[in-house]
Amino acid sequence: MPRPGFVVLSILAGFAVLALFLRKAEGWILATVVAAIVVGVAVPASRQATRQGLAMLQGYPRAATAACVIGAILLPIFLQNDGYWIHVLSIAMIFAIMAIGLNVHLGEIGLVNLGYAGLFAVGAYASTLLSQAGAPFWLATLFAMAVCWTTGGLLGVCSIRTSGDYFALVTLGFGLIVQQLIINLTWLTQGNNGITNIPAVTALGHSSKMPIDLGFIRLVPETNFFYLCLIALSGSLLLARHYQKVWIGRMWTALRQDAIGVSCFGLDVPRFKILTVAFGSMFAGLAGSLFAHEIGFISPDDFTLLHSVEVLASVILGGIGNLFGVTVGAIILSVAPEKLRFLGDYRLLMYGAMLVVLLIYRPLGLLPDPRRRFESF
C-alpha cells in the first residue's frame, strides 16, 4: 500500500473511531481510555512510536489535509446522524475559530487577551441585531466581523505603548464591561433574558432548520450548521495560515524576538500591533455570528470570563502558535466536558490545575509549533 494512501486511510479511520468514541464511550470507561492515552504518551517506547507515526503524517501534508477534510465531511455519517453530537462538534468548531483568532494575539505577538469572550459577545449581538432586522446571514456575519475588527483595533490602541501586562488587564476589564453593558442596555440586548428566536440561515430555498436530503440518507438539521462551521473553520485556518506565510507573519516573528529592535527595520510597530489585534479580533465576529444562529438564543451567560479563559486554555493546551494545534486544543476542551460529565462541578478546578501544570512543564502545548523550537513560549 503506497504511503500517501496509508496516511489517508489511517486518518479516515481515526475520524471513524472518534465518532464511535464520542457516541459510545461513557463515564469511567472513558476516563480509563484517557488515562491509557496519557500513560501511552508518558512511556518512552510508545512515545517513540507516536512520534514516528506523526512524522509520517507530516511527511505527506497534502494527503493528510485532504484526508482530514474528507473525514470531517463524513463525520456526520460516522456519527450515525446523531443530532446531539453533530451540534456539539459545531460548537467545538466555533471555539476553534476563536482559538485561531486568539492565537493571533497570544501566539503571534504575545499579547494576553483575557476578554476574548467580550469580542465574541460583540460579534454575536451585532450579528443577531442585523439578522433580526432582516439582513441575510452572510451580511450579518460580515457586519459582525467588521464590528469586531474595529473593537479589536480600539483595544489594540491600549497595547501600543504599554507592556503586555497592561493589555491583559485592559482586556480583562473589557470582558467584564461588555458583560455589564449587555446586562444593562436592555433596550438593545434584552439584558439578562437574552435574545431568542434568532432567525435560521436560509440559502437557495434551503433553511438551516430543514434536514439535508441526499436521497440515500437524510441528515438531521443540525448538519446544516455542522457544514457551515466546517467551511468557516477551514476558511479561518486558511486565512490565518496565509497571513502567517507572507511578510506579516515574518514581522510577527521578528516582533516576538525583539519588539524594540524590529522598528529599526522600518516597521511602524504601534500601527502594526493595532492592525494585528484588530485582525485577531475579527475571528470572534465570525464565531459569534455562527454561535448566535446555531443556537438560536444568546444571553449574557454565554460570554463570561470563564469562556475567555476556555479559549485561552485551548490555545495553550493545543500548542501556541500552531494553528492545527490550537484547533485540536479547542475541540478537546469543548468536547471533554460533554464526556467527562461525571467530573461535573470539578470541571473548572481541573481547568485551573491543567493550566498551571501545562505552563510549568509544557508551555509549548500538546502540538508545539516547530518554529518555536528555540523559544520558551
Place this chain on the structure above:
Amino acid sequence: MDLILQHLVNALALSAVYALVAIGISLFFGVIGIVNLAHGDIATVGVFASLAVFQFLLSGGAMDITTLSAGMVIATLAALAAGLAVAAISGVLFYRVAFYPLRAAPPIIGLLCSVGVGFIIRESILNFYPNGRNPQPFPSIIPPELIEVGGVIIQYKHIFVIGTAVVVMFALAYCVERTRFGRAMRSILNNREVAQSLGVSTFKVTVALFAMGSALAGLAGLMNALYYNLVQSDMGTLLTVKGFTAAVIGGLGNIYGALLGAVLVGLIEAVTAGFIPDGSAYKDVAVFGVLIAILIARPNGLMGRLSAERV
C-alpha cells in the same frame, strides 16, 4: 454639599479596601515582575478562613455579634488573625508552587499561571467549603450604629474600614522608609541584581514581601466582608480587577501610586453611582474608561514606577 460629602465618605471606604489590594499587587509586581491575577482570590482564602473560625466558634449561637463580651472579642480577634495568617501562608504557598518554578520564564507565563491559580482557589472554595456555592453571611462585628456630622451619615463601618486602612498605611510607610527590611525591600524593587550582589538575601525578602502582600490582600478581603456582611467564592475577581486598576493607574511597582490610584478608583465609582442616573450599573465601566484614558496618555501610570525602566 451634604450629598457630595456623603459620597466622599462612601468613596473613601471603597478606596481603603482597594488601596490594600493595590499595594499588595504593586509589591508583587515590583518584586518578581509578575502580574498576579489571583491576588484577590488569595484574599478570598483568608476571608473564608476567618469565616470558618467564626462558624466554628459560634456554632449553635447567633451570628450577630453586637453584644460585646470577652468571648466575642476573643472570637473576633482569633478569626481575623486566622484570616490574615491563612492569606499570608496561601500567598507564599502559591508563590512557591506556581511562580517560583517560572522565575526564569517570560513573565507572560507567570501571568497565565496566575489565572489558573485563581481558578483553582475559587473552585476549591466553591466545591469543598460547606455550602460554598452560595453567598454566605459574614458576621456583622461592627455595630450598625452611625454618627451624624453636619448632615453626613458616617457609619461605624466607614470609620473602621478607613481607620484600619490609614493605620496600616502609616505602618507600611514606616516599615518601607525606616526599617532595615524596608531598605532591603526598596533595593530589590530598584534593582534585583544589584541588591543580590550587595548581600541582600533576596529569597527571604521576596518571601517576606509575598507574605506581606498576601496578608494585605487578606485584610482587604476581610474589610470587604465586614463592610458588606457577605462573602462568596468569586468575590476575589472584582477585587483583583479593581485593585489592579488602582495599581496600574498609580504605576505598577509604585506603592504610593497604588494609594493614589485607589483613591481615584473609589472616587470614580462613588461619583458614578451617586450622580449619574442608573450609575451604579455603569460604575465599573466608568472606572475602566478612566483607566484606558490614563494608560493612553501616560503609559506608565500617573506616578511611573519605583524601579528604573524595565523593558
Place this chain on the structure above:
Amino acid sequence: MTASATLLEIRGAAKSFGGVQALDGVDLHLGTGEVLGVIGPNGSGKTTLFNLLTGVVRASGGTARLAGANLLDLKPWEISALGVARTFQNIRLALGQSVLQNVLVGAYRQNRTSWWQVLLAPHTVAVRETQAVEKAMEALRFVAPALAAAPDRIVGELPYADRRRIELARAVVGNPRILLIDEPAAGMNPHETAEIADDILRIAARGMSILVIEHKMKFIATVAPRIAVLNFGRKIAEGSYEQIRTDPHVLASYLGRKGDHLAASGDR
C-alpha cells in the same frame, strides 16, 4: 585621503536616565563612504549613542543631522526610511526560522504591502516577495557566501559567528546609506574576529558609510581609519589608531594607568 562630504553630523548628543548621564554632549561626524570606529569602556555610552541615532531611545539633547533631518527627533521606522540600518549587541534573530527568512526581515520596507493586498492581491504580494528574496540572496552572497549556499538552514543550528553574518546581511539588504554596527566581534575568537573584520571591510569597499562600535582595539584598528574614544558619555579623543593609542586621556581612562601600550590590552 580625499575629504568626503559629511553625511551624518552629530552635535551635542546627550541622554540622561533619571540622573545618570549616559551621554554628555558628544560631537561626531561621518563622511560618505567613511568608516568611523567608536570605542570606550563599558558604560561609556556607545550603545546609547546608537540607540539615540536609531530612535530607540529619546535623546535628552543634541542633534544628529542626516540629509537635512534631525535623527534624534524621529521614530525608528522614520529613521530606517532615511537609509539607516543597524545591528545589535545581543543577536536577536528568529532562531527557529531559516537564514533566508531572517535576512528577509531587512527587506521589510521594500516588500511590504497593505493588509488588504495580502488577501485581495496575492499576485502583487508574490511578486514583491520574489524581488525581496532576490535582494536578500544578493546580500547574503555578498556578506556571507558560505551561508548563501544553504539559505534554508535553521539559524538555531548555526554557530555564533554565522549568526553575526546573518545579522549583517539583514542590515545591508535594504542598501542603507549608513550602517551602524554594534560590537560585531563580541564573543568571537581571534580567527572569527579577523573574518568579521574582512566582511566589514568588504561592505565598506562598496561605498557604504559605517559607524562601528567595538571593544577590541585590534579589530577597530583594522576596520576604521578614524576612531573616536568615549568615556563616561563624553568623547575624549579622536583620530587614527596611532594617534589615540598614545593619547594620554585615552590611556588614563581606558586602562587606568598611564604609559601602557594599548596594543597590550589586545583582543580579549
